[in-house]
Amino acid sequence: MKSHVDSPQVLRRAGITALTVAMFLGGGAVPAAASESRTTDRPELRAAVDAFVSAGFTGMQVRVHDEHGEWTRTVGVRELGRPGKPPADGRFRIGSTTKTFTAALMLRLVADGRIGLDDAVAPHLPGYGLDPRITVRMLLQHTSGIFNFTGEYYPDGTVVPGITWSGQEWVQGRFRTYRPEELVRLALSHPGRFEPGTGWSYSNTNYVVARLLIEKVTGRPYAEQMRERVLNPLELRDTSAPGTSPAIPGPHAHAYYTYATGGVSRTVDVSRQNPSWISSAGEMISTTEDLHRFFAGVLGGKLFPAALVAEMRRPEPRSGEFGYGLGLMSMDTGADCSGTVAYHNGSVQGYATLMYSTPDGSRTLEASVTYVDDAAQSQASAGQKAIKDLMTAVFCAE
Known part of the structure; x- marks a missing residue:
C-alpha cells in the first residue's frame, strides 16, 4: 500500500522541526530489552518500534489503539549501564506537547465565559508593554509575532539567541529557576517578528504569556488550574505541571545529555532538571495512558463544546505545512491511510x-522516546525515518 506518510512534507511535520527543542537527537545504540502487550500479534508495529533502538535511542514506550484493540510495547533500557527495560506505565517529560494542555485549559476558560478567544491580552496584563492588538487566539495559534525566548531563527540565516537551553552551560545550570514573568520580559525586550496577526511563527513565549493570562483571569496558580479544569475531569492521575520541581514522580526512564569539555566527551543524566526554563510551553510530565485519555477527552468534547474543539483543530492558513490550530496541529496521511490526523x-x-x-479517535499513537541528547542534533535524520516508519505502521495499516 502506498503511504502519503512517506512524503517529505509529512515527514517534516511528523518528525524533527525547528519548532521543538532538540527532538530525537541521540547517542549510541544499546541492546534492546523488550516487553509488549499480548492483545494481538503486531509484527509491523514491533519492527517499527524496535527500529528506534537500532537507530541509537536508549529506550521507548509505545501505546497504540485501533480496531485491533490496545497494543503496548517497551524497548531498550530504562537506564544506561543497567539491564532493566523502560516501564510501560512510566512517566516522562512531554516537552511541547504541554502546549496542547495549556491551550485546553485556556479553552475551558473560554467555555466558562471567563475570557474570549478574540479578547485583547494587554488589558489583562498591564505593565508588560504587550502590543494591544494581540489576542488570546493569536497566542494559541502563534500569530502574535512575539519573540521566542528560546531564540529566533530567521529565513536569511540570522540567529538571535534567547535563554540557554543546550550545551554544557545548560547542563551545568539545569537547576536554575526562571520566573514566567522573567521569560516574557526577556522576549518583549526584543522586537516582534512581525505585526500581530500578519504572520505565523512558533514561539514558546506565546504559551508563557497564556500562563500569566490564565493566572490573572482566575486568580489562581497555573498548576492548580490545570489540575482542577483539565487533569481531574479527565482522571489524569499521572500527569503534572511540576513548576520548579526537578523530580519525575513515579517510575520513569532516564534521559541523558552529552557534551565535550577539554577534549573529553561527558554524558550526564539530565532526568532531573528544573523545567521552569520552558514553563507552560513545555514543562509537563505524563504517561502514554494519560496522553491517550487526554487527547480522547479533548477531541471527544469532554472538556469544552464541539464548536471550540473545531476552533482548536482549524489550521491557521499562515502556518502552512504545520497545520497549526489552537495548540494542535494536523496532517494529511492520505486517502490510502487514515486521512487527517491531529497531533x-x-x-x-x-x-x-x-x-x-x-479525529474520531479510532486510531491513536502515544509514545515516549529517551535518548542521549547533544547540541549537534547528531541523529535527527535517523529519528525522522523512524517516526515515518512508525506512523506508516500505525496509520496506514490494513
Whole structure:
C-alpha cells in the first residue's frame, strides 16, 4: 500500500522541526530489552518500534489503539549501564506537547465565559508593554509575532539567541529557576517578528504569556488550574505541571545529555532538571495512558463544546505545512491511510513525545522516546525515518 506518510512534507511535520527543542537527537545504540502487550500479534508495529533502538535511542514506550484493540510495547533500557527495560506505565517529560494542555485549559476558560478567544491580552496584563492588538487566539495559534525566548531563527540565516537551553552551560545550570514573568520580559525586550496577526511563527513565549493570562483571569496558580479544569475531569492521575520541581514522580526512564569539555566527551543524566526554563510551553510530565485519555477527552468534547474543539483543530492558513490550530496541529496521511490526523509532538533534553489521533479517535499513537541528547542534533535524520516508519505502521495499516 502506498503511504502519503512517506512524503517529505509529512515527514517534516511528523518528525524533527525547528519548532521543538532538540527532538530525537541521540547517542549510541544499546541492546534492546523488550516487553509488549499480548492483545494481538503486531509484527509491523514491533519492527517499527524496535527500529528506534537500532537507530541509537536508549529506550521507548509505545501505546497504540485501533480496531485491533490496545497494543503496548517497551524497548531498550530504562537506564544506561543497567539491564532493566523502560516501564510501560512510566512517566516522562512531554516537552511541547504541554502546549496542547495549556491551550485546553485556556479553552475551558473560554467555555466558562471567563475570557474570549478574540479578547485583547494587554488589558489583562498591564505593565508588560504587550502590543494591544494581540489576542488570546493569536497566542494559541502563534500569530502574535512575539519573540521566542528560546531564540529566533530567521529565513536569511540570522540567529538571535534567547535563554540557554543546550550545551554544557545548560547542563551545568539545569537547576536554575526562571520566573514566567522573567521569560516574557526577556522576549518583549526584543522586537516582534512581525505585526500581530500578519504572520505565523512558533514561539514558546506565546504559551508563557497564556500562563500569566490564565493566572490573572482566575486568580489562581497555573498548576492548580490545570489540575482542577483539565487533569481531574479527565482522571489524569499521572500527569503534572511540576513548576520548579526537578523530580519525575513515579517510575520513569532516564534521559541523558552529552557534551565535550577539554577534549573529553561527558554524558550526564539530565532526568532531573528544573523545567521552569520552558514553563507552560513545555514543562509537563505524563504517561502514554494519560496522553491517550487526554487527547480522547479533548477531541471527544469532554472538556469544552464541539464548536471550540473545531476552533482548536482549524489550521491557521499562515502556518502552512504545520497545520497549526489552537495548540494542535494536523496532517494529511492520505486517502490510502487514515486521512487527517491531529497531533502535537514535543521534546525536552533527552525526552521526546509523540501524540497522534484520528479525529474520531479510532486510531491513536502515544509514545515516549529517551535518548542521549547533544547540541549537534547528531541523529535527527535517523529519528525522522523512524517516526515515518512508525506512523506508516500505525496509520496506514490494513
